[in-house]
Each structure stands twice: as C-alpha cells, then as structure tokens.
Amino acid sequence: MGNQVEENLKIVKQQMERACQTSGRKIEDVKLLLATKTVPIEKLQMAIQAGETLFGENKAQELRDKFPLMQQYNQVEWHFIGHLQTNKVKDVVKYVTLIHSVDRLKLGQALHHQLVKENKTMDILLQINTSYEESKFGASPETALELVEQLSQFETLNVKGLMTIGKLNATNDETRHCFRLLKSIQTQIREKKFPLVEMNILSMGMSGDFKVAIEEGATIIRVGTSVFGQRYLPDSYYWNETAPQDD
Numbered sequence: 001m002g003n004q005v006e007e008n009l010k011i012v013k014q015q016m017e018r019a020c021q022t023s024g025r026k027i028e029d030v031k032l033l034l035a036t037k038t039v040p041i042e043k044l045q046m047a048i049q050a051g052e053t054l055f056g057e058n059k060a061q062e063l064r065d066k067f068p069l070m071q072q073y074n075q076v077e078w079h080f081i082g083h084l085q086t087n088k089v090k091d092v093v094k095y096v097t098l099i100h101s102v103d104r105l106k107l108g109q110a111l112h113h114q115l116v117k118e119n120k121t122m123d124i125l126l127q128i129n130t131s132y133e134e135s136k137f138g139a140s141p142e143t144a145l146e147l148v149e150q151l152s153q154f155e156t157l158n159v160k161g162l163m164t165i166g167k168l169n170a171t172n173d174e175t176r177h178c179f180r181l182l183k184s185i186q187t188q189i190r191e192k193k194f195p196l197v198e199m200n201i202l203s204m205g206m207s208g209d210f211k212v213a214i215e216e217g218a219t220i221i222r223v224g225t226s227v228f229g230q231r232y233l234p235d236s237y238y239w240n241e242t243a244p245q246d247d
C-alpha cells in the first residue's frame with residue numbers, strides 16, 4: 001500500500017497521460033511541478049519517494065525553510081512561482097533554477113542587479129494576467145511584448161517562456177480562453193525574434209484546469225491540491241492585491 005501522496009500522484013499522472021493522448025502530445029513534453037505552499041516537508045518527501053523532483057514555492061521565506069531540508073535528495077529542483085517582491089530577490093535567486101513570475105520591469109532590474117553581483121544568470125518566465133482579474137498578479141497581455149523586449153536587454157536574464165494562472169472557478173471554455181491567449185502571446189513574441197529570447201516554456205494549468213492546459217500546449221503544469229490535499233490558507237493570502245506590494 002502506498003501513501004496518499006503516492007496514490008494522488010498516480011491519478012494525476014494518468015490524467016496527464018489521457019490529456020496528452022486526446023491532444024496528440026507526448027507525455028515527455030509536459031512536466032509536473034508540485035506547488036508546495038503550506039505543505040509540510042513530510043509530504044514533499046513522499047513525493048520524492050514516488051519519483052518527483054520538481055517543486056515550486058510562492059514565498060521566499062517558505063523556500064528558505066524548505067530548501068535545506070530537501071538538499072539531501074538528489075536531483076531536487078526548485079522553481080519560484082509566487083509574487084516576488086524586489087526586496088526578496090536575493091533569497092530567491094540563491095535557490096531556484098527558474099522564476100515563473102516576472103511581471104514588471106522593476107523586478108527585472110532588481111534581479112539583474114543581484115545577479116550581476118553574484119556573477120550568475122537566471123532563467124525566467126513572464127507572468128501574464130490572461131484572465132484580467134484584478135486580484136491576480138501578472139503583466140497585462142497588451143504589455144507583454146514591450147516587457148519581453150525590455151527584459152531581454154538584461155544579459156543576466158534568460159527569458160524562456162510564459163506563465164499564467166487561468167481564470168478560477170470558471171467554465172472550461174473560460175479557462176481555455178486564458179490558455180489560448182497565452183499561446184497566442186507566445187506566437188507573437190516568437191515572431192519578433194528578440195535576440196536571446198526563447199519561448200519554449202508555457203507554464204499553465206493547476207489542479208482544477210491542468211487537463212485543459214495540456215490540451216492547449218502547457219509544457220509545465222503546477223499542481224498542489226490534487227497531490228497534497230487542501231491547504232489551510234486561502235490562495236488569496238498568496239495572490240490577493242492586498243498582499244504586500246513594493247511597487
């Protein structure tokens with residue numbers, strides 16, 4: 001008998017495979033990132049034992065707490081998926097290989113400044129607010145092209161693609177619209193052929209909508225609840241516009 005995390009992972013994997021089949025995609029082309037906000041380390045260890053290696057955190061503090069406890073495992077990789085304040089940049093670049101949530105020039109500048117100091121580069125995604133909901137972070141679709149061009153000027157930042165949070169508690173058609181919009185922005189950016197900008201990653205889809213996201217071209221899905229169970233903090237704690245803002 002496996003544990004609950006392992007059982008849940010099996011189900012999610014089956015659903016991923018089915019979504020790949022129905023959309024003619026290869027399962028190797030879709031990565032599963034486990035969103036671990038508020039999730040205790042024991043459950044992360046269960047996921048590792050089940051063969052998972054990719055984890056994402058929303059807050060610098062939680063990342064800093066969990067990172068050392070996970071270092072003993074080979075191949076564990078961390079991404080940052082939450083709203084990033086410029087004064088937390090230093091903590092985050094230390095631990096992660098990809099930041100999904102770059103959504104403004106000021107954050108790009110802060111990252112660049114820190115990375116220059118450390119003589120490092122960082123892979124980033126541009127977060128786009130495809131649902132136009134005020135309570136969510138992300139650049140507006142209309143400013144995406146301009147922002148990519150500005151970010152591409154920083155030689156420490158490698159723009160690898162785009163991320164979005166689909167409209168929540170919405171119909172499949174509404175979320176599908178968000179994901180299609182992200183895909184179309186990817187196409188527009190590719191056509192511009194900005195030097196050093198790659199657009200191969202589409203980070204989209206969560207527990208409620210990852211099947212639709214896979215059908216629409218997601219290359220990374222970010223799943224928490226379906227694997228780890230319900231969280232004790234509401235997502236508004238992480239996403240709301242009343243969250244601490246620095247600009």
Ligand SMILES: *Cc1c(COP(=O)(O)O)cnc(C)c1O
Pocket residue numbers: 035037058081082165205206207208222223224225226238
């Ligand atoms: C929490 C979170 C997820 C995972 O959400 P679930 O609905 O629990 O799967 C994905 N992406 C981001 C940015 C998150 O904050």
